[in-house]
Amino acid sequence: MPHQCLHCGYVFEDSTDKYLRGCPKCHGHRFFFTKQTTTPAAPIETSDVSKKVMNLIIEKHETLKNGEDKRVSLTPKELRALIEQKLEASIKKKTMPTPALTDEERHTRLTQHTADPAPHPETINIEQSGNYRIDLKGLLEKEPIVIQKDGIYTIHLPSAFQMLRKKHD
């Protein structure tokens, strides 16, 4: 695998030790192994986080864009505050409340799911191997676990006795 300069993207061919003397182009001393070399124009793709941080710095220091300043100093605290500010703004923007539902709409939509299901004895229906239909309401109301597969019903006895005990109480 070739070595590539981390800074300028200069590529050393296989099995070379020339990089030990530094990059001939930019005199950099940091290299990485790579299967696929990147183009010299875009040596390394900066990560998404780095891009965001760079954008934040540029936003804060407008003069950087104009090329007037070349250095910028930021404390970790400032950087954290900037990121948090950006994050809060984006979340607030995304969570603008949508029109709330009226009581009538809410009631109609709730009743769609509260109607009693057809009276099947099974709480778990195995339609085929790996495909299960679960009677959630029955299980939540502590009905016994009855498994149906190919017309054969298997009853989980402890849950059946538990239901009987509850009824006696």
Place this chain on the structure above:
Amino acid sequence: MGLFKRVRESKFSLMMQRVFGKRHAKIGIYGPPNVGKTTLANRILRDWTGDIMGSVSEIPHETRRAKCVTNIKINNGGSSLNMDLVDTPGIATKVDYKEFMNLYGLGKDESRTRAKEATEGVIEAIKWLDDIDGVVLVMDATQDPFTQVNVTIIGNLEARNLPVLIAANKIDAENASPATLKSAFPQHPVIPISALTGYNTENLYSTMIKEFSKKHKKRGSR
């Protein structure tokens, strides 16, 4: 065992907690699959114990066994809550192995096993409800809240008289709409959060302390 530890775990300690209104509550994290239950459990544990609950995945039904972590103390400055946290498997009405194969590229055998374990997980999650003192019901704020799972769970929790707090998760997503969730279930506190980024979790903790510190008389589901 040290004297301090013995006093802390003794009946005397429980009595003092009762006198001063402090409770030790078992809180269950419930909800449909893939809404971020384990991500939230991990967030809570990371914030208060530095631990994690379990692995998360974009494939539904990653958590197929309930997990419980005991003695977590959360506080919001003035008041606190001691709790055991139970992360439960996702509750669904249908589990189809083909979904894992077609949408997530799992193998046939793996998908079938996952579907079977997920179904067992639903039963296990429901069984845990008998031991639970309060529920954090996690819902996906990007999805329609009027689903059979959400409506059935809420109805049953209300019948059991269990305190419910709805965590409207994933509000960092583009199409999140916590307002719809709030208007769908106005009878319960709805806290918009992002379990992934930790956004608004302080508010969630405060509401948990407020809601789960109260004493509720539990009822059976019928």
